[in-house]
Structure formats: structure tokens, C-alpha cells
Amino acid sequence: MGTSRKIIRISVLKFSNVQRIENFKREILKYFEPENRELKAGKALSALKQMGAFTSITACNAEFFKWLLQVPTMASDDQIFYYSQGLKNRIRVEIEKTELT
Numbered sequence: 001m002g003t004s005r006k007i008i009r010i011s012v013l014k015f016s017n018v019q020r021i022e023n024f025k026r027e028i029l030k031y032f033e034p035e036n037r038e039l040k041a042g043k044a045l046s047a048l049k050q051m052g053a054f055t056s057i058t059a060c061n062a063e064f065f066k067w068l069l070q071v072p073t074m075a076s077d078d079q080i081f082y083y084s085q086g087l088k089n090r091i092r093v094e095i096e097k098t099e100l101t
Contacts, residue, residue, distance in 0.1 A: 041070035048086040060086065 044067045054060040064083055068074065084092050 038071045038073075041067045045071075045082040046085070048082070050086055050088045050091070057087075057091070 045064065048054070048060070048063055048067070050057065050060045054063055064086065068079060084095055087095070
């Protein structure tokens with residue numbers, strides 16, 4: 001019986017420490033992240049176009065997801081809108097065709 005109590009206490013301590021660490025990380029990130037993070041990300045997403053440095057779809061995707069991670073509460077419809085608006089016309093038309101069928 002003594003061993004099971006130790007295991008329970010250790011488990012509670014480990015959970016407690018992990019929870020404290022996660023809370024600490026969350027508070028630190030709140031302190032250091034910019035207040036207008038979501039606004040900046042939204043502007044960057046709306047300005048993102050598949051041209052210049054982002055001519056390849058792979059580069060465009062990487063940049064899109066980099067900014068999308070800054071706005072975790074964005075609705076999926078808005079994500080699709082921002083993504084499709086930044087694509088070249090030919091690709092956007094192909095995506096719109098597949099969405100209809």
C-alpha cells in the first residue's frame with residue numbers, strides 16, 4: 001500500500017508541475033507577443049499573393065500557414081477565402097470549379 005500512495009503522489013506532482021509550466025508558458029507568451037498580432041496577420045494574409053518570392057505554390061503555402069498560425073480563431077470559410085484570393089487566377093478558377101462539384 002505504501003508504494004501505491006507514492007505513485008499517486010508522484011503522478012499528482014508531475015501533473016501539477018506540467019500544469020504550472022504550461023500556465024507559465026502561456027503567461028510569458030501573452031506578455032511578449034504583440035497586442036495587434038491578429039491584425040498584422042490578417043493584413044499579411046490579405047496581401048499575400050502568389051507572385052514575386054512566392055511564385056511556387058509550396059512557398060505560397062508555407063507563408064500562408066505561417067501567418068494563419070497567428071490567428072487560431074479564424075473561421076475555416078475565412079481561411080479558404082484568404083487562401084484562394086492570393087492564388088493566381090488560373091489556379092483559383094480550378095479550385096472554384098472543384099468546390100462546386
